[in-house]
Amino acid sequence: MTQTNRRFLLAKRPAGAVRRDDFTFETVPAQAPAEGQIQVRNLYLSLDPAMRGWMNEGKSYIPPVALGQVMRALGVGEVVASNHPDYKPGDHVSGALGVQDYFTGEPQGLHKIDPNLAPLPRYLSALGMTGMTAYFALLEVGQPKAGDTVVISGAAGAVGSIVGQIAKLKGCHVVGIAGGAQKCQYLKDELGFDGVIDYKAEDVLAGLKRECPKGVDVYFDNVGGEILDAVLTRINFKARIVICGAISQ
Ligand SMILES: NC(=O)c1ccc[n+]([C@@H]2O[C@H](COP(=O)([O-])OP(=O)(O)OC[C@H]3O[C@@H](n4cnc5c(N)ncnc54)[C@H](OP(=O)(O)O)[C@@H]3O)[C@@H](O)[C@H]2O)c1
DSSP, X not given: OOOEEEEEEEXXXXXXXXXXXXXXXXXXXXXXXXXXOEEEEEEEEOXXXXXXXXXXXXXXXXXXXXXXXXXXXXXXXXXXXXXXXXXXXXXXXXXXXXXXXXXXXXXXXXXXXXXXXXXXXXXXXXXXXXXXXXXXXXXXXXXXXXXXXXXXXXXXXXHHHHHHHHHHHTTOEEEEEESSHHHHHIIIIITOOSEEEETTTSXXXXXXXXXXXXXXXXXXXXXXXXXXXXXXXXXXXXXXXXXXXXXXX
């Protein structure tokens, strides 16, 4: 029986924030896999800030989503049909499966994942793109040492929350900047951050003076803008700054 594939296509390039009419929604029969292809039933999709960048025209680290194509999204799913020798029905994969029920195509760029090692959604967080970003950006670019003060903006987000936990494991004094009391409490009580600054309720510079009496040795920046400017005024000699994202811009 042919499965139904509900999917969102990029209809136009958004100006500013994304709107519903930037996308077309359609229901079509799911495509059967050709030679060398697999069909995957999507189980979980991730909504990442990077998706907004993929909608823009122009040179980037990855080609933009073409108009009329399925909106790119990272996901995890189960192989339901295969014409590829390395994949069989029942295998689980992660990768750019798209905002749709079924991905059909060659498996280049997909990774096999094991649901017995971790719950499937974790392959989109700590064990996925955002977790890898946190891990390699902090450890290779940030090079934290025990006793360093590490400040993270966007700290309660997918990347920031992992950065803070790794920095704690490395013996650092970890300070998170996030918006709202609930997120700040989560960072302190559940993730073990040493200090928090609620940028929506207090002056960031005053918060940095309070939480970082020895200045800042590693700044992991997810937001750019005014928060970056404030942290730079407290940065130490030979500090490392990880420019991961600039979501405020
Ligand atoms: N370089 C890479 O390879 C790479 C990979 C992944 C992600 N990134 C970048 O890393 C950043 C975080 O990604 P993520 O996946 O962790 O995102 P996320 O989980 O969606 O979290 C984003 C958070 O950013 C905060 N934010 C939004 N607008 C803001 C503003 N104007 N000022 C201050 N904070 C703001 C919000 O938290 P509050 O409620 O606390 O404001 C929001 O929840 C993004 O800039 C993304 O593009 C880069």
